[in-house]
Amino acid sequence: MTAAPPLIPTEGTSMSTHETGGRLNVPGTPIFDGQTSRRGLRLNKMLMSFRSAENRERFAADEAGYCTEFGLAPEQTQAVLDRDWTAMIDLGGSIFYVYKLAMMDGRSMQYLGGVFTGMTEEEFQAELRAGGRRDG
Amino acid sequence: MADVLWGLATSHVPSIGAAMDRNKTEDPNWKDLFDGYAPAREWLAEHEPDVAIVVYNDHANGLDLDIVPTFGIGTADSYPVADEGYGPRQVPDVIGDPELSLHLLESLVDEGFDLTVFQELEVDHGLTVPLSVWTPDPGDAWPCPVVPILVNVIQYPQPTAARCFALGQALGRAIRSYRDDVTVGILGTGGMSHQLAGSRAGFINPEFDHMWLEKIETDPEALARLSREELIREAGSEGIELIMWLIMRGAMHEQVTKVHSHYFLPASNTAAGIALFDNRTA
Numbered sequence: 001m002t003a004a005p006p007l008i009p010t011e012g013t014s015m016s017t018h019e020t021g022g023r024l025n026v027p028g029t030p031i032f033d034g035q036t037s038r039r040g041l042r043l044n045k046m047l048m049s050f051r052s053a054e055n056r057e058r059f060a061a062d063e064a065g066y067c068t069e070f071g072l073a074p075e076q077t078q079a080v081l082d083r084d085w086t087a088m089i090d091l092g093g094s095i096f097y098v099y100k101l102a103m104m105d106g107r108s109m110q111y112l113g114g115v116f117t118g119m120t121e122e123e124f125q126a127e128l129r130a131g132g133r134r135d136g
Numbered sequence: 137m138a139d140v141l142w143g144l145a146t147s148h149v150p151s152i153g154a155a156m157d158r159n160k161t162e163d164p165n166w167k168d169l170f171d172g173y174a175p176a177r178e179w180l181a182e183h184e185p186d187v188a189i190v191v192y193n194d195h196a197n198g199l200d201l202d203i204v205p206t207f208g209i210g211t212a213d214s215y216p217v218a219d220e221g222y223g224p225r226q227v228p229d230v231i232g233d234p235e236l237s238l239h240l241l242e243s244l245v246d247e248g249f250d251l252t253v254f255q256e257l258e259v260d261h262g263l264t265v266p267l268s269v270w271t272p273d274p275g276d277a278w279p280c281p282v283v284p285i286l287v288n289v290i291q292y293p294q295p296t297a298a299r300c301f302a303l304g305q306a307l308g309r310a311i312r313s314y315r316d317d318v319t320v321g322i323l324g325t326g327g328m329s330h331q332l333a334g335s336r337a338g339f340i341n342p343e344f345d346h347m348w349l350e351k352i353e354t355d356p357e358a359l360a361r362l363s364r365e366e367l368i369r370e371a372g373s374e375g376i377e378l379i380m381w382l383i384m385r386g387a388m389h390e391q392v393t394k395v396h397s398h399y400f401l402p403a404s405n406t407a408a409g410i411a412l413f414d415n416r417t418a
């Protein structure tokens with residue numbers, strides 16, 4: 001039996017529960033906050049529309065036209081057409097919404113994890129099986 | 137008097153449902169997870185409640201980002217299973233208990249928790265996977281009617297852990313003030329540590345998860361003191377959804393009896409945990 005460790009080992013960072021104003025900064029961690037969601041609203045609405053098979057077909061028939069219909073910004077449309085997953089996140093996509101497009105392409109969440117971390121899907125999967133990735 | 141019979145905390149990772157739907161539970165990558173569920177499932181099969189409350193979040197299936205309610209409650213007769221993009225899971229639709237829903241809503245609003253009301257709601261893996269963890273072979277129907285409680289864990293600012301715990305405590309009082317003498321199972325879903333996007337994708341923190349699994353039983357107040365920033369840093373940007381376990385725990389007595397717990401990784405990109413507590417006083 002060891003002595004109970006502190007709830008969370010701290011590194012001298014602020015522990016305030018009620019900080020307001022400044023944005024959260026956790027390295028390597030996109031925070032899907034209100035400003036991000038504002039930026040991504042049109043993109044996320046389009047991705048949400050892929051719940052219906054009919055819409056998936058219409059998108060497949062004319063991807064750029066479908067993006068225009070939903071009012072995406074040009075760089076958002078480009079990210080969708082290029083399947084630039086990192087750019088979609090940077091331009092306001094929520095990972096749960098972006099994943100809908102990945103699923104249509106037959107891509108897994110491990111594939112996306114590999115893209116976000118510069119690994120192949122297999123390498124990323126192996127890191128998860130080995131117990132997951134840590135900070136740093 | 138109605139009361140909570142048990143509380144079940146469980147991850148709701150879609151691939152857990154998919155592994156069951158595709159008969160992969162004996163697959164070497166999955167076997168330990170499902171073996172770990174077995175003792176809980178056996179106990180649950182012998183302790184069927186009259187109604188269940190499932191605390192969960194939607195993942196771009198029942199709701200989109202037009203409206204982001206911090207807390208919500210379903211008041212429908214039934215909740216269809218959502219098509220998440222590859223056809224709905226082949227599991228029964230979820231039968232509701234609108235009378236209990238409306239009672240809980242009124243009690244919670246009276247206590248200052250102004251929940252958004254969902255008269256129509258399609259439920260996704262966030263709700264159906266926990267039902268499958270509980271009942272692997274439901275046949276034509278889940279064991280009992282369900283009241284969904286929704287929590288925004290996707291868009292910052294999520295409710296604080298403290299607010300979730302307080303909501304759970306108010307929910308417990310609301311259940312105990314229900315006129316009927318019903319027994320309630322409550323499920324707190326999501327987690328454990330994981331992060332899906334960014335260069336820290338794949339982050340998992342077993343030390344944090346084990347701490348959480350212990351404290352959810354013995355010292356939930358300590359977990360309720362964690363800030364959003366601490367939760368995102370220690371549990372990952374998606375692991376913050378563990379706050380939903382605190383709603384379940386808050387609705388239970390201070391002292392609960394652990395029936396079973398199990399920890400497994402990875403379920404897709406996530407550390408998966410289960411913890412089952414008996415709420416009856418000895």
Ligand SMILES: [Fe+2]
Binds near residue numbers: 148193326327377
């Ligand atoms: Fe979730």
